[in-house]
Amino acid sequence: MKLVFPTVFRPAAEAILVNTAGGITGGDKYALTANVGQNATLTLTTQAAERAYRAQPGEVGEVSTSLRVESGGRLNWLPQELILFERCALRRRLDVTLAEGAELLMVEPVVFGRAAMHEELRDVNFSDRIRIRRETDPLYIDGMDLRGDAAAHLTHAAIADGAGAMVSLVLAAPDAANRLDRLRTMLPPTGAASLLRKDLLVLRLLASDSFELRRALVPIFDFLTQNTLPTSWRL
DSSP: EEEEEOSSSSSSEEEEEEEETTBBOOOOEEEEEEEEEEEEEEEEEEOOOOOOOOOOOOHHHEEEEEEEEOOTTTEEOOOEEEEEEETTTEEEEEEEEEEEOOOEEEEEEEEEEOGTTTOOOOOEEEEEEEEEEEEEEEEEEEEEEEEOOOOHTTTTTTTTTSEEEEEEEESSSTTHHHHHHHHHHHTOOOEEEEEETEEEEEEEEEESSSHHHHHHHHHHHHHHHHHHGGGGGGO
């Protein structure tokens, strides 16, 4: 893995994660730890979409990310899509700890096979866990498990209603409640947003494929980041 620090003309830092292996397969283990200092702002993104490739039997890839934001700091965790391939095996975990007065914008997009290649996920093993805390107080805990015939599971109306891509977005900020009404006007019929508490906004969005997901997401990102979305998201 590498970190690239592009030049930005604003009082914030930006870092791009680069997986030089080109993807993740069974047996791979990746770990990232990042700490945003007091009153600092950091945007972390990826060079391109990540890929979870076919794994050998009995092997599972692991990706663990641990992030902390100190008081007065702001973290924009904006990785590009994770694309799941047939017979992938991946366990992924994201842990974020926020000090009092810290802010977070988190997004996690997942694509269930490439629609342009007519891919279907009939045999996958994917486990995803997200935990966000304000010091020791849990703010947001989420998890997803897809095993076996994912394509069949995703057709159910209560799960994804046939969608080929999804995203979870969390905004933890004092003005989160002020963003809700405008945000709802930007969502397609397959998206929804709500407040879990006055400073915690949660959005979930489904789309037919990664293109439609991006088309809905980019304006939302511009709104929530005040038009400072990393260039790699626009390429």
